[in-house]
Amino acid sequence: MTTDTASAEVGERQQPGAVADPRTRNVLIVGVGGQGVIMISKVLALLCQTQGMQVKQSEVHGMAKRGGVVFSHVRYGAQVWSPTIPMGEADVLIAMEWAEGVRWLPFLRPESGVFIADTQQVIPPFACRNRQFGADMAYATETPAEIIGRVSDGFALDAGRMAEELGNARAGNTILLGTLSATLDFPLDDWLSVLNQFVPKGTEEINRQAFLLGRDWVEKARQDPAGPAGLAPELAPPPIQPDIDVRLEITAEWCKSCDICVKLCPERCLELDEQQIVRLKDPDACTGCRICEWLCPDFAIAVHHDNLAEANA
Amino acid sequence: MTETNPAGFEIRDYLRLDLMPHFMCPGCGHGIALRALLWAVHELGIEKDELAIVSGIGCSGRVGGYIDANTYHVTHGRPLAFATGLKLARPDLKVIVITGDGDCLAIGGNHLIHACRRNLDLTCLMLNNEVYGMTGGQVSPTTAETRLTTTTPAGNTEPAFDACQLAEAAGAGLVGREVTMQTPALRNLIKQGLEYPGFSFLEVISDCTEIYGRKNDLGESAEMVLSQKSDMRPEAYGNVADQPFRPNRLLTGVLARNERPEYGETYRRHADGVANGGKAGA
Numbered sequence: 001m002t003t004d005t006a007s008a009e010v011g012e013r014q015q016p017g018a019v020a021d022p023r024t025r026n027v028l029i030v031g032v033g034g035q036g037v038i039m040i041s042k043v044l045a046l047l048c049q050t051q052g053m054q055v056k057q058s059e060v061h062g063m064a065k066r067g068g069v070v071f072s073h074v075r076y077g078a079q080v081w082s083p084t085i086p087m088g089e090a091d092v093l094i095a096m097e098w099a100e101g102v103r104w105l106p107f108l109r110p111e112s113g114v115f116i117a118d119t120q121q122v123i124p125p126f127a128c129r130n131r132q133f134g135a136d137m138a139y140a141t142e143t144p145a146e147i148i149g150r151v152s153d154g155f156a157l158d159a160g161r162m163a164e165e166l167g168n169a170r171a172g173n174t175i176l177l178g179t180l181s182a183t184l185d186f187p188l189d190d191w192l193s194v195l196n197q198f199v200p201k202g203t204e205e206i207n208r209q210a211f212l213l214g215r216d217w218v219e220k221a222r223q224d225p226a227g228p229a230g231l232a233p234e235l236a237p238p239p240i241q242p243d244i245d246v247r248l249e250i251t252a253e254w255c256k257s258c259d260i261c262v263k264l265c266p267e268r269c270l271e272l273d274e275q276q277i278v279r280l281k282d283p284d285a286c287t288g289c290r291i292c293e294w295l296c297p298d299f300a301i302a303v304h305h306d307n308l309a310e311a312n313a
Numbered sequence: 314m315t316e317t318n319p320a321g322f323e324i325r326d327y328l329r330l331d332l333m334p335h336f337m338c339p340g341c342g343h344g345i346a347l348r349a350l351l352w353a354v355h356e357l358g359i360e361k362d363e364l365a366i367v368s369g370i371g372c373s374g375r376v377g378g379y380i381d382a383n384t385y386h387v388t389h390g391r392p393l394a395f396a397t398g399l400k401l402a403r404p405d406l407k408v409i410v411i412t413g414d415g416d417c418l419a420i421g422g423n424h425l426i427h428a429c430r431r432n433l434d435l436t437c438l439m440l441n442n443e444v445y446g447m448t449g450g451q452v453s454p455t456t457a458e459t460r461l462t463t464t465t466p467a468g469n470t471e472p473a474f475d476a477c478q479l480a481e482a483a484g485a486g487l488v489g490r491e492v493t494m495q496t497p498a499l500r501n502l503i504k505q506g507l508e509y510p511g512f513s514f515l516e517v518i519s520d521c522t523e524i525y526g527r528k529n530d531l532g533e534s535a536e537m538v539l540s541q542k543s544d545m546r547p548e549a550y551g552n553v554a555d556q557p558f559r560p561n562r563l564l565t566g567v568l569a570r571n572e573r574p575e576y577g578e579t580y581r582r583h584a585d586g587v588a589n590g591g592k593a594g595a
Binding site (some may be wrong): 254256257258259260262263294295297298300302 | 324334338340493494497522533538539
């Protein structure tokens with residue numbers, strides 16, 4: 001993991017009180033690798049610099065490539081001393097991934113913090129550790145409505161889908177940046193000119209549209225909290241797992257005791273019996289992953305996923 | 314992982330059940346390659362009557378015989394030559410050639426380079442187990458250096474062929490390589506080969522456990538299958554400058570494409586021209 005700290009002062013050292021609001025403001029941006037967390041924080045940091053403020057930014061992006069956690073602290077104000085945000089002091093928490101947002105909630109200022117979350121779900125492998133067919137996932141179960149009710153000011157939007165409808169699924173972070181801009185008091189033109197410096201060439205227009213879309217979304221949600229824009233979208237339902245019974249069909253007369261299935265079964269649920277023919281030792285452990293079926297050179301194992309619902313119908 | 318569902322693929326539907334169990338040794342990778350081939354055929358919805366399998370001599374040659382389709386077991390090294398004739402006469406058939414490393418590169422090396430040169434719509438599956446297994450384990454053109462075989466009792470001194478580079482240089486339309494351990498990936502590669510309108514040369518890294526593996530102390534069947542994993546590198550790293558830690562650099566996936574005219578079409582156009590009283594090429 002890497003921690004980068006950037007601090008900058010524009011022009012002469014700003015005297016306390018030069019900025020209208022002397023208090024240090026804290027923005028915490030969280031997400032998983034590849035979503036554009038760092039880009040949001042860079043735009044925000046440069047914007048604050050252009051407004052004559054001191055900015056400190058600190059991030060962790062180590063495991064990003066594998067969909068791991070990425071977070072970035074941005075603190076700005078007349079004088080910023082520490083680059084990281086203490087727990088319970090983030091004025092704005094932007095989550096690009098739903099479970100990450102829920103996980104970082106303790107950093108949000110309880111009485112006045114603004115919570116902005118994308119309801120997009122990036123389910124990590126650890127949430128699927130139970131490999132049994134149809135097993136529950138260990139993913140955040142909190143619904144957007146539940147969390148919005150818990151924070152002082154919260155917005156949950158499906159930025160991923162909005163960006164897709166706009167024509168580029170990768171503009172999701174810019175939509176969230178737009179929603180962020182509606183909660184901070186910086187001029188819109190400054191936002192757009194800084195944004196233009198960070199987006200890849202050729203995507204300026206779509207990013208401008210995405211930014212304005214996110215900004216408008218907050219305006220609409222504020223005017224009409226019960227309207228379609230203000231309603232927290234439902235999380236995508238978990239994929240429906242059919243009621244499946246895994247059955248191994250072993251053709252004993254074809255088995256040549258090569259042992260590949262026994263040694264390569266991830267659940268170690270096969271064994272060779274006294275005749276050196278494969279046998280299912282532990283039927284409960286078998287997840288029906290088909291590795292034995294694929295790797296049996298003699299076609300002696302067939303994995304069947306019997307649909308119980310169909311069988312009972 | 315939607316791929317885990319083989320969508321109703323039952324390998325028994327494609328096998329000659331009266332010949333099963335097959336003659337191959339325990340742990341032989343050729344059986345896995347056969348499954349991947351039949352799986353690809355199933356997923357592409359190719360009818361058995363439209364399918365013709367031509368195979369040469371050797372363990373790999375025997376693989377074709379277990380397929381319940383039009384199969385053709387021909388002379389040593391010549392499956393590509395037979396398949397060329399078959400495809401030119403019956404362009405409606407899907408012709409698959411199953412051949413081995415010795416059959417394809419040594420005895421039939423000449424036919425391979427000319428099949429690549431013509432770019433006729435064939436799919437050539439070369440099952441590479443690095444040895445002549447059927448005849449007792451003699452050294453083959455793909456046997457790695459220092460390996461023990463019955464004809465190299467002190468270790469092989471010849472460098473091995475990279476069949477994919479050979480096929481690419483000779484002009485094959487699509488060149489790919491996959492290991493038997495990655496059965497779904499192998500199926501995908503074979504599907505690409507079958508769909509490609511031209512000559513596709515697919516090298517399948519297979520294991521000879523009983524003869525080659527035992528002689529070289531490569532472990533039992535499961536260990537040999539697993540070692541494919543450590544020998545393998547995805548194609549994505551092919552052009553990376555810092556070559557990683559693998560001593561045995563084995564690229565997999567689609568390795569090369571040569572966009573060239575398919576020979577069967579050219580041939581028929583010229584044949585029509587001649588039939589109408591003109592000259593070839595007119």
